Amino acid sequence: MPQFFLNKRLIILLVSIIILVALIGFSIRDREQLTWPEQFLKDTTGWVQNVFAKPQQFVVGIFEDVQDLQNTYKENKELKSRLDNLAKLEADVQQLTKENEELRELIDEKETLRDYTPISATVIGRNPERWHELLIINKGKVHGIEQNMAVVTANGLIGKVKSTQQFTATIQLLSANDPTNRISAEIQGEESVYGTIEGYDGDRELLKLKRIPKDAKIVEKQNVITSGLGGIFPEGLPIGKVVDVEPDEFGLNQTAFIEPGANFYDIKNVIVVKREMIKPDLSEMIDDEEEEL
Template sequence: MSKFFRNNKLIVILCAIIVFIALIGVSLRSQSQSYVEQYVGDTVAFGQKAVSYPVHFITGSINNIFSNGDSKNQSNKIKQLEAENERLKSENKKYKKELDIEDISKFEPISSTVLSRNPDQWMNTLVINQGKKDGIKNNMAVMTSDGLVGRISKVNQFSSQVDLISTNTRANRLSVNIQHDDKNVFGLIDHYDSKTEELVISDINNKDSVKKGDKVVTSGLADQLPTGLYIGEVSKVENDEYGLSKEVRVKTGTDLADLSHVYVAKRNPNTVPDTESGEN
């Protein structure tokens, strides 16, 4: 009898594994996320934040224990407080600046906090604390007051994943316009150079005039992002290795390596032109 139950238990486990693998396959083929995936995504995002707070608290407490009674450490504490005060002043100026955002004045900006960011995907993705319940949708632009950061790639109920403009994937090649005098030069961001911390636009026609300092904005073509969102400015222009076209390097307006607070550009239907009514 016990042997019978053991055999049945093995069959149940095997069936569960098969069903689990099948669900993973369905999820990979589908671009939209199921409620189960959204729940898991929200749980992981908030779990990472919940873990980080106790770690910082314990670390701070241990430092305080070892620093008590030491006059030198007391002096260091004063310096730390002064540094913290300067940091808060800097953040205050930054937030004041963000209250007057010109680039997304045509949208209803949704203020969001960065919940998590994996070290091995630091320049590729991050997770924010706003999701479907807050009106977030796929392909919405994500910005700071200094320019475009990326776009929404996955939406959970209470959190969302952002693909940064520095993500090196073919699917993430962003179409842009280089504003030279009164002309727009069209191009595609080919990749992000992590060594120079610049975006690289390749295959620019040699006949097109581009120079250092030209502004780079979204073109609004093919990638569902709005037109004219500021990305950065041209830092260098050079011929490709064959001399057949130009390679343009762009310094981003936003420091993509240091992000804690962003805005999601939610479309305001009253300000969307008829030609753009099909965009999200």
């Protein structure tokens, strides 16, 4: 008798497995329409999920709205603070501008190293083999472009005019490997520090600012601009920010590594800077083999 029940149970188990496998195969096959039990189960499940999902979304939405409101309040508070500082800064700039004009009138000074005329231009060509060295713009001699004029973008200095034609000009970038490409620069701070941009570190994509006195105190993030003392470039053109400082190989001076403000790789529109102040005779300032702008 026990053997009979054992066989009966085994038969029932095998039949159940066969039916289960058949149902699984039937349910996973490609069909255009579901059976009515499957459709009923699917609809019921979807309705239940929808019932629970709406309250959940409502609660989550409330918390998100509260969070957004808190973020908006913080941002609004920060913006108000910046607006207050901006208003003060604008007032200071206006006052300083007025005082500067008055002082210049007192000493009868009509020109400064900062005075220049901008000439806008568009890049029309770049040699893929010399992408980081030269580019060609659509302005030339007839537009007032002259050799050695500074060239900038909205973000900072990118180079100088290397040569000019009647309707085009070739621009040499600061990233070019040219030992004669030297630019007189100033590190802004409580006390200005002067040096010359000489060379480009291609691996680190940083400009080298050399001839800095060894006792000069320089920190990261200080702004670097053209000094105007090279005789060609006007004063105040932004170059970049200090990221590192190292002593030179002889320990007599320091070299600062500058992150350029401009992107030398992606340049579409530029401004050629024509300095207004009379240029000095560079032959009296530098050696024949050197050039400083």
